Amino acid sequence: MYKLFYSPGAASLAVHAAIHESGAAHELVNVDLNVPRTDDYLRLNPQGTVPTLVIDGLAHRESAALLILLAERHPEANLAPAPGTPGRAEWLQWTVALATSLGGPFRLWFYPRDLGLEAHDENSRAPVRRTLEAGFERIASHLQAHGPYLLGERFSIADYQLCMYMRWSRAMPKPATEWPELDRLARLVSARPAWRNAVAMEGLRGWHLDSAEPVQ
Known part of the structure; x- marks a missing residue:
């Protein structure tokens, strides 16, 4: 266990x-x-x-x-493509890239002390916001060409990773769901029973917990 x-x-x-x-x-x-x-x-x-x-x-x-x-x-x-099969390298690439391109900047967004600041102001948050929005823009462009999931027609747990980071953006000036391709992925992912079970057990509310529910 x-x-x-x-x-x-x-x-x-x-x-x-x-x-x-x-x-x-x-x-x-x-x-x-x-x-x-x-x-x-x-x-x-x-x-x-x-x-x-x-x-x-x-x-x-x-x-x-x-x-x-x-x-x-x-x-x-089938959480990811098996080793040695098509898509495995791309899945590994996305798993690492999401952690660095979104996970790292979000750490700075939520914890200004990592930048030596007691609190954020508009100026200190601006470059972090630009980095995060640029990351979401790149992912949206990929999904537009190769979606609906990160690996095309195939769901993988990298989509859970992306959806988790997207959820963190919900109170930002431009949430990730402002990009239609990301919004579509969020609705597909949040409809999965495993995601619903996890968010229910964690007591989370709102934000695509129901595929027909508006973003909050």
């Missing part, structure tokens, strides 16, 4: 949805990111971040790495 340390809607969401997609038994432990981490948790994850996934007593970290690990451990679930 997996033990997933998560925080609702945080970087653990894609991993949580992927576990549901795999059908694997799992236990959830909610980590409150607004309070100092316990010593026990810091022994599992010295960074104090989520997700942490414990497998056979060993703790593993980093959302993108955990998605790759789950795809390897559950080939029967």
Whole structure:
């Protein structure tokens, strides 16, 4: 059984949805990111971040790495193209690229102290916003030519990863769903039972949790 340390809607969401997609038994432990981490948790994850996934007593970290690990451990679930098959390299490429081109900048968007600032103002957030919007623009262009999913007609858990980052943009001046291609992907992904199960268990509301629901 997996033990997933998560925080609702945080970087653990894609991993949580992927576990549901795999059908694997799992236990959830909610980590409150607004309070100092316990010593026990810091022994599992010295960074104090989520997700942490414990497998056979060993703790593993980093959302993108955990998605790759789950795809390897559950080939029967078709979470990603199998090693050596068409699309595998592209899937790995997207999994890493999303973590760097969106995950990194979002860290700066939400945590100004990483930039040495006590709080963001309009000027300090502007370059981070440009970076994120440029990232979404590139992905939208790809989807326009090769969608509806990142791998074309085939869903993979990289789409969960992208949808997680898109959700983080919902309060930005230009949310990711302003791009029609990204909005379409979000509606396809959020209709999947595994995504619905994960967001229900995390108590999340709004934002394409229903394919007929307006963006909030």
